[in-house]
Amino acid sequence: MFFASDNWAGASEPIMQALAQHNQGYSPAYGEDALTAHITQTFRDIFETDCDVWMVGSGTAANALALSCASEPGGAVFCHKDAHIRVDECGAPEFLSSGARMWGLDGRHGKLTPETIQQGFEEIPQGVVHHGMANAISLSQASEAGTAYSIAEIERISELAKQRDLALHMDGARFANALVSLDCSPAQMTWQAGVDMLSFGATKNGAWAAEAVVFFNRHLGRNFEYRRKRAGHLFSKMRFVAAQFDGYFKDDHWLDNARHANAMADKLVKGIETSPVAQLAWESQSNEVFVSLPHELAKRLEQAGAAFHEWPSNILARQDRPQAGHSLYRLVCSYRTREEDVQNFLRYLA
């Protein structure tokens, strides 16, 4: 019953096989190998556009380096107040951008709204040197709360970004989970809706350490290669990242993994909805489920071997917080989650 994080599973079999396959022979170092070129082309095929693609080893690196590309002196990035880039990356976006501010905005269930973005625009107006300048909006798709922006929502935010000449960044640590949830194409969920740059995550969905920054707006990423090296994120045996992506994309393995994780989350949701003691905190649109449980029950589950995290309820509006004696918990499914563990977990909630 491992629902603590999609990071607790190792790498999936096809990815391990790809690693073994591409381990043969010699190959130029530092990303100048044929496999890296091939994977770059694969990204272009998948996204149906001539994007630039740079692979790195962690989601924090992908986000922080991407945002640094958009940041100018005194810069700020509008993001949700609970966004990973603001609260979970130890200041990496601020550090790698030499001081850009992650400007937290409100929004229910992890999602920015046009209204809260407008509020941000008032807080950092244009052309006032004292306030610095806003340079980007960053969305998490899926969000930290397991919800996903609809394409119309992304388009609306993109319009706002264009009005203020801001880059639109998507943190896609759980890109695949949102994609299969929306049932649309990668192009539709990104550049066709106005996204300029994407942190494309594979690690949480079955890889060891494989992330990519995808620039649909290629000008933004024009010196990314130098940023990556300067931050220590260019691997010498770069093909080991490319190899993971090879396994990830082959035969739609990535979509299968995401569909499985989401399906397991759906089963959790269904079980919670019929539970007399648990309450679904809000709708899930990915592989994350947030649930309000009595403390006693949570303790019993842990004793039974379930792994999952209590979640700070201050991410909720006051009126949405759990009732007395309950707390908020996060349950995350992964490509490896077994249905029997889900059923076992739900048995405690019945």
Next chain:
Amino acid sequence: MFFASDNWAGASEPIMQALAQHNQGYSPAYGEDALTAHITQTFRDIFETDCDVWMVGSGTAANALALSCASEPGGAVFCHKDAHIRVDECGAPEFLSSGARMWGLDGRHGKLTPETIQQGFEEIPQGVVHHGMANAISLSQASEAGTAYSIAEIERISELAKQRDLALHMDGARFANALVSLDCSPAQMTWQAGVDMLSFGATKNGAWAAEAVVFFNRHLGRNFEYRRKRAGHLFSKMRFVAAQFDGYFKDDHWLDNARHANAMADKLVKGIETSPVAQLAWESQSNEVFVSLPHELAKRLEQAGAAFHEWPSNILARQDRPQAGHSLYRLVCSYRTREEDVQNFLRYLA
């Protein structure tokens, strides 16, 4: 005939096996797993001391983060003018330390001497705010030129460092190659000789992406964990680095790899010494060999499929530079280098 770099080979078999073995099951993310703890203890056993150990994925990250730990405002690091940290890391040490200067000093064949360090002391005297302050000396063991410091040499430099209260850092991207060349213990080559912190490399010697920063002076590394995360170098599935180290250390695999690479380099040296056309540029004490070759011959070798790099001869003192019609070339052997390739290469030199 692959002598371009020890980065061109993939991962060795025992390391691939360890990855597969530790891929089983769930495991806490972000380095809080049992395997990471086990590997930390292995390092302590190998170095015979209670050091702190932090794993990362690239040598540039290891060096730059380590040096940032010693850097104070206006800081400088004394290093050889050809040191990797100064010329080959795209300013990563400067960036991750928020501006420390890599202060290049002379020295034959890639090695600092007490005299050139003394010269550095004069260039950045103590207590003058305009000049900033020196914070560290960094040695590369083995050096960029394939040479190695003797233990007595390290001790002498350590004495100088102590005089000025400087941290002593060792860039051990090729630590194992130097170690087997000196035929001493890891403890002797590091903390017992006065080294405060070590970038311990495994990637060039058979891993995919596995490096560690080892703090013998634990105070220096007290907030390394935050530095690593802030720079995006904490992997979520951290055990994939630990697993590589597990395969690396098991049954002295790391020492075997290094011995093989050095032995192949020795064979190259022997062949060059008897060659009527090639000249050994200087003694090799690791897996790197520098040789002066006629341009024609170099071209012929490349046409025959040999991969190796011409090396800028400005790293040589003027009197040591290759004669007209010759250039300096670097030949690197790795754990994978085959003796038949060495013999084949030498046939062209005969």
Next chain:
Amino acid sequence: MFFASDNWAGASEPIMQALAQHNQGYSPAYGEDALTAHITQTFRDIFETDCDVWMVGSGTAANALALSCASEPGGAVFCHKDAHIRVDECGAPEFLSSGARMWGLDGRHGKLTPETIQQGFEEIPQGVVHHGMANAISLSQASEAGTAYSIAEIERISELAKQRDLALHMDGARFANALVSLDCSPAQMTWQAGVDMLSFGATKNGAWAAEAVVFFNRHLGRNFEYRRKRAGHLFSKMRFVAAQFDGYFKDDHWLDNARHANAMADKLVKGIETSPVAQLAWESQSNEVFVSLPHELAKRLEQAGAAFHEWPSNILARQDRPQAGHSLYRLVCSYRTREEDVQNFLRYLA
């Protein structure tokens, strides 16, 4: 009728005289002159303790450099969401600290409360690398809203800071105005109440460009001299800053200036309280007055030559915002404000 800012006046006469007086003769550069040493001692006398004192030329430099001294990798500074360091310094504290986050907290009328600080403690708990680490609390005395913390309030916040081992910083851009408002000693308002470091401002109160960072906790400022130089804030003719302080402190000129500015603000308050159209937004405890005025009236005042700024009402809790047709305005008095201008202004409000 200049109420736009206390920065619109030039330097006061005693300060100009001190500049002329100390312009005579030669004097060592870069702060190694006798006058700088003398002023340092004057600070120690005024604060009744052996503090360290470093002069700079701008309040932003003072704040940002001071906070950088407390900042560790992944650091955060708790401050009011409207604090100057968070919204008015173009990211200088973030930049000069290499990425520390100014963590905005709520609080009525510009002041942090123990409750909102506690909330911050929950948002950045101790020992979780993902969230980084909190390093300091920063108070503005007087606050951006013209209010002042009582000594008991400072002490209470200091207790909280000690619990979490945070440095307590005071932004004293309007230190003198708060001091004469509280009618206490400089020592009482700072280190005796638990303040570790102070940005001591003179510019808004009659100097040209004279600020000082005062370290009561001297360990925090141990390498400030290098930080100041590294950021370009060490003046070669440093005595021109020291000279301003000489005029500032002589014969309690600084306290006279502040008392005058506060008295003028008091007269504005009195007039507003009896106005049938204007509403005092909240109590003033310094030289700043916030008032709600009908737009029409504000326009008429501007046409009559009054200079003052509309203030974003989003700094107010929703229930405190001005009624329809009104906006919030800030009126600032300085050492140079003339009583007749105050009376003239008030005539429009009657």
Next chain:
Amino acid sequence: MFFASDNWAGASEPIMQALAQHNQGYSPAYGEDALTAHITQTFRDIFETDCDVWMVGSGTAANALALSCASEPGGAVFCHKDAHIRVDECGAPEFLSSGARMWGLDGRHGKLTPETIQQGFEEIPQGVVHHGMANAISLSQASEAGTAYSIAEIERISELAKQRDLALHMDGARFANALVSLDCSPAQMTWQAGVDMLSFGATKNGAWAAEAVVFFNRHLGRNFEYRRKRAGHLFSKMRFVAAQFDGYFKDDHWLDNARHANAMADKLVKGIETSPVAQLAWESQSNEVFVSLPHELAKRLEQAGAAFHEWPSNILARQDRPQAGHSLYRLVCSYRTREEDVQNFLRYLA
């Protein structure tokens, strides 16, 4: 006999008068005042072009902020190995540019040559991510050694800069001294010879704290305003800098000051040339004179009240170093140097 530095004198009379004059009345803060606009126009008149002009308070700030404008990730600035930006600014250019490397090159008497620049080009070739990228060449005019580049020399270096698409920066801390020495126009010595940006110093030549960054290539400085504020270098009472420039430029006061200082240096040179014991180290083309003196004589001069600094002779090529028993000394004249002090000094050398 004050020859220690041109920073030891205070401000000249016309500058003090301008400060007093512009102290009257109220004026918008943060550089939005009429005087700042007027001075900007004055710069354009003097340089006969539509440059952008940003005033700051220290030469280190001017240099470091200017260079940060040209710096990209992994950047490097070619400069003389003894350049102020490399050895005397405590790492400010590195810090404010987030890690750009000041890449020291050789050259006799403080001046870069086409040959040494070419050597730098080889050390940091284009398009190799490991080496980072060179972004600028920085010249000091006059140099740290008191010499000046001829216009032809500047043009030649500018050609090299254009070849590699590098910005050409001039550190003009002693701009006026070089200008009157060359007897050319400000336009000729800068943009007409290919200079992109200039640190224009007034402090050493009679101001308190007045420097400006002048962008002939306006694109380079497009967000300078934000850089200045973000580093704490925007003064609230900005007009106090503008006022100094008003006094500086009025009636060619700045040129008079520089001519006087250079003339005093010339007299020193003449005296040294006829001295039986002192040796002129090299030709002076500004207000700085470098001389080799017997230690005994230097000591006697100091006892007689002369202030001047011994200079590290490692700035000299080995063959140029002072003979045994002698050392190298720097003598600096300023607008305030009195002829009788020069004569008195020379009496000891006779």
